[in-house]
Amino acid sequence: MIEQVAEPLQQASFAKVVLELDVNNHPGVMSHICNLFARRAFNMEGILCMPLSSGDRSRIWLLVFEDQRLEQMIRQLEKLEDVLHVRRHGAEHEVFERLEDFFH
């Protein structure tokens, strides 16, 4: 038999990207999104979520690594009933940069 032995995932060497999600604003949405990343063993470096002014929608920003599974993760995100839209930005996007002051 060919032994199936785990190899540790080495995501840290990949570039980072920022995902911007429009979602329905109700309890449980965050749990669907976090769970998706957890069960597919895809690391989430940062997360930020605030309701939009209308109140029935929220926007979620995710900071993730750009490994070869990112496309698959985006497709899985798009499948969630409460995710209305996923946009992809480069790491230069300022949303997390501007937050960094709070993390020193």
Add this chain to the structure above:
Amino acid sequence: MNQMTGAQLIVRLLERQGVRTIAGIPGGAILPLYDALSGSDIIHHVLARHEQGAGFMAQGMARVSGKPEVCFASSGPGATNLVTAIADAMLDSIPLVAITGQVPLPMIGTDAFQEVDIYGMTVPITKHNFLVRSARELLEVIPEAFRIAMSGRPGPVLVDVPKDVQNQIIEFAQFPPVAVRSPSPVVQVEQIEAAARMINEAERPVLYLGGGVIHSGAAQQAVNLAEQAGLPTTMTLMALGSMPVDHPLSIGMLGMHGARYTNFVLEESDLLICVGARFDDRAIGKAAQFCPNAKIVHVDVDPSELHKIKNAHVAINGDVAEVLDALLPRVKVQLREGWLARVAALRTAFPMQFPEQDNPRSHYGLIHAVAEALDDEAVITTDVGQHQMWVAQAYPFRRPRQWLTSGGLGTMGFGMPAALGAAMAAPERTVVCFSGDGSFMMNIQELATLAEQQLNVKIVLMNNNALGLVYQQQNLFYGKRVFASRYKGEPDFLRIAEGFGIPAIDLDAAANPQATLAQALQTPGPCLIHASIDREQFVYPMVPPGAANTEMIGG
């Protein structure tokens, strides 16, 4: 103006949705819903003996009808007992609506009696789930649950309803519309043309059908495509029945326990046309070495399956039936005599072997004898293990939805309750559940439900007093260190069945097992048919876990 409780509203919405049978078990937090259900003249309730049984009964109904079916459970342990059946429906894309009772809203989060976060627990194993916070939400949530369960790639939806929401009285002007399937993704003509071009130009194409062909009702189109383009056709475990196994173009099931020639044909192919399948590891073995010389056309209604395991040269996101309808007029008629001759040569050189097929006391012989005694109208369910693979290899499946098995999750205990569900959905059919002694004991309590319902379900119990597939793997791959796979005790299954009120026959004791079996199968009503099998008989061929499909052993 309509005025009713949340519980009554759920029952009315289920009636309007066409639900006629619900399997479940009541308990404190779902009693208002059961009270309302008792007032329904339309919905028949089947009382299971364990919630997992109820979940698999609903699955059995859904696998036969193709429509979303419903199960009920109470909060806490009732809900957690449903989890395996829900996960099983997720992995096999079965439309299921599970409705659970929950402690009243003000008690959520207090660790109340029989409170669990079933919403949180079922996030990764449902297409979507709901925790209903007011009776008014039900007007939207219940139809939405059905729409999600049956749209696109089907799957399970859980609706958790707190007890006080069930009791809340609401007024509303009119019922919401009955949920229907959402439209499928629009198929791009350029992609269809690209796929047709690849099929027309290929020299050694293979059609690879998955469970999506069954779910989409596209079996006829798939057979038409194969015949028109001269495509040898392999099926996954989930797709068995989509092309009759004795069709000249069928090359049987691929993968871990497929025939040698099937895996060799795939190895030589230059184009793989994957329709409603997902390159599961049990089907393709080591992904990097699967069909090394083939380009890939992949059709799937779920966009996240495209490029997931293997990159496709042409990836078409759409309903399988619609895509095949669009593809057929663009595909050239081809005889492909050369390639089909090569396929025939491989089949002759490395055929599927069924030793002792004429001896009904052997495993293949027993399956063969069951098939001989039945016609294609019968429904066949299995549990999980050696018997499941032998039935998949040897039973002559000829129509979609003839074969119900737990493919993705591989749940022992699936077979009998699923057979009950199948018989509820199709009472005119004979339903046969092949089981093993290990699997059978995992939901054996549903014999009580079977006796009560007097369904036309026959259980063919292939008894080797072991967890046979574990025993096999320990013998083959763990230095024959057999551990925890043989049972020391030997339950008397005949007396167990009779104790539950189910007639039982023992083929071991029958002078003419073939005749005894045929008579048992043709007598209406439930029956347990017990047959001992040899523990030293293994499932062959076998691709070792993690190996390439061409590295088969045995067979």
